Amino acid sequence: MTALTAAFAGRTVFRVGYGALQLERLQQRPGEAVALLRRAIELGVEHVDTAEFYGFGFANHVIRQTLRPEDGVLIVTKVGADPNPGGRLPLRLAQRAGQLRASVEDNLRSLGVERLEVVNLRRLDSGPGLRPEGDQVVDLDDQLAELAALRDEGKIGAIGLSCVTIDGLRRALPVGIVCVQNAYSLVSRDDEDMLALCAAEGIAWVPFFPLGGALPGLPKVTDEPAVHAAAASSGATPAQVGLAWLLHHAPHLLLIPGTADPAHLQANMAAAATSLDAAALASLDAVESRSNAVALG
Template sequence: MTTDSTLTPQHTASGAPRAGGAADLAGRTVSRIGYGAMQLEHLRADRRAAIALLRRVAELGVDHVDTAHFYGDGFVNDVIRDAFRPEDGITVVSKVGADPEPDPGAARTLRPAQRPEELRASVEANLTGLGLDHIPVVNLRRLDAGPGLRAEGDQRVDLDDQLAVLTALRDAGKIGAIGLSGVTLDILRRAVPAGIVCVQNAYSLVTRDDEEMLRLCAAEGIAWVPFFPLGGAFPGVPKVTDDPAVLAVARSLGHTPAQIGLAWLLRHAPHVLLIPGTANPRHLEENIAAGAIHLDATTLAALDAVARPTGSG
């Protein structure tokens, strides 16, 4: 599903300008604005629309797609497999650490799957669902930080045991590189020697507790890939689009508050890669357009000054 581009680094393999510009991910040149595929599950009843949306993703210069087998209990990976062609040059990033709840009566909830044998099985499920024999990057969702699932009981697994199985899968050629998701600063420091290529944590203009971790990633050449880049995904988490400073900038520049939040992330640090997700074609185009928004020094200062909670990172 991934091919090497013979064009300039600013263009995808299919010739489109890379959305948001170009950046490095695990030694590959990718678009700084990628696509988070989780919300494709909302198109389960309209597979044709899901495939059309992914085709539009490639047309708009996105060649970095984030997914997981547990998105839609395999549906999302299945659609990705059918939508993209080798000439699209798509770099697929998947993740492990959770599984769909096995109860057929459950409403597609997730359960932790942190044990080494579960991580290995999840990688195999991703390979099968995506129709690949090699996944460029696999993120370990550790469940240490951020909103959502928490590991308890026998799901509290030592990091070294988890990295050992992922390293073995990397050595076997089944995955290309290892990333982390939902981790603390201490966990990242422990994991760096394993060759971590990216970190996915909840992070946005209004929720910046992980600033020290972002700086460590910059120093180590690790991509920072914020999930929930507009906040507000869980109760009590502030929304970027509700912040007065963001609303004022959006009005003055003629863009949506969401676009301002995404544009700020791209300007905040050069190693930031975005994976905003949507099942709406119009929102997709708006997200991509955020990569072309210019924020001058005065505007950036106003956004940088937005109050944010303090945290341990």
Template sequence: MTSEGTPGRTTTTPEESPRPGAAGRLAGRAVSRIGYGAMQLDRLRGDRDAAVALLRRSVELGVDHVDTAHFYGNGFVNDVIREALRDDDDVLVVSKVGAAPDPGGPFPLRLAQRPEELRTGIEDNLAGLGVEQIPVVNLRRLDSGHTPMPVPDDQLVDLDDQLAELTSLRDEGKIGAIGLSSVTLDVLRRALPAGIVCVQNAYSLVARDDEDLLRLCGDEDIAWVPFFPLGGARPGLPKVTDEPAVIAAAKAAGRAPAQIGLAWLLHHAPNVLLIPGTADTGHLEANLEAGALTLDEATLAELDAIPTRSPGTHHD
């Protein structure tokens, strides 16, 4: 599992399609700057063929970076990826650990932060994806902001202990590289000696609390992969698509406000990679088309002037 493709609505082959958003870098290789976040494939649990077809369509359109986790749909999403992706697609699959499925519990997930739980999470991902190595694994920490699950004392685990386990797994060849998710600037600084290749935090045009963290990632050649890229992580929080400046830019460009929000992220920093998720093919194509948008300096200035109003709510 590790293709190249163009935003558009015509059927093409991976070889014919340039990467959506052009090429970025992740873990030492070129990938499409707009990838696909696979979490919402679980919404197609009742129509597995549609889930497989959606993922195949993303590859046809040039996506070669897919983000997943074993705890997405209690293994269902990874199983769809295993069926849909072929070796010659050359898609870089990124997974994460730090939580585990808990289908019988009060939440669909439980925290799984202890080193032995991280190892179990890797083994579950390997089995579900049907691979011998996961190219990149993100450690989903609890450092920044709200988590919806209870946090037992035994889940407050020292970063060094976690990185030691992930480094061992990398040395064993079970993972290729290490990333971080939901972390602070200080945590990233502490983790740099482990060779961090990406950071996933909540970040959007209306939630730019982590600008210093983004800047450090750029300085260290670390990919910045925001989740909640359009804000609105919870009811009542600001949404990028509600901003008057975004709506005006969309009207002027003949595009949807969501496309403007995604395009702004790509313009904002060269190390930004996007993984918008959807269970709808039309929405998928619209997301990828955002990579073809060019925002002029005047529009960027209007968008940059939008204040950050969203508190740091980092969870996925």
């Protein structure tokens, strides 16, 4: 039986959380966004992943409106990029120390809190997406020093890393890291060594793109014959199998699937109860891993 809870930033949480990025699809229907997040809490979500640049602040606004202290939900946000309304991409990099501090202040204001419980530094050294150029190429030590200072000031509680290499994680360990958020799925397991390092150090592994395929050129978990075979034998959907495999694969792994659809939300949460027998797990473990390194130019 897969453990349904895991340690995260000094707390124990249900391993299936919610990624707030998709809330931006409900910007014209804010009442539905609030209802969806409320439903997520009712279904057992205990950690929510967000950022100021999700929907140009809309996701944080919904979280502020919806979550109550008695919900006991761990809110995890990220810095390293800022909203970019009207730009070719909806975000722009903000890697410099002063920009990280400004992003922390922006998140404090939009979430309406005095302290951000966990802040992930979106480092962009690995995985799919943008790469820093020019003055956005900033030494990791300088960034960690700024985040540590913000932690000392009481503005953030704990530090995480996103899109980081294993060497970067090793450099960051003395600062105290509570989670790593990299692209990772059944079909893109580039970071297996980092997954093991996180297990050894008591660091939560929180993959984004848990089903792959989120950008053109990335493989999709739900395209795999082994996934469909496991779905047929378990009575689950292929997506639930992909999420359940992650939960089986590493006990310190937490999920943050996102959706704007209540039925899809319920299906994601049910992945925690999806049972995979030994034969299905062996077949899934044998699926070929392909690189998730796709750059956005």
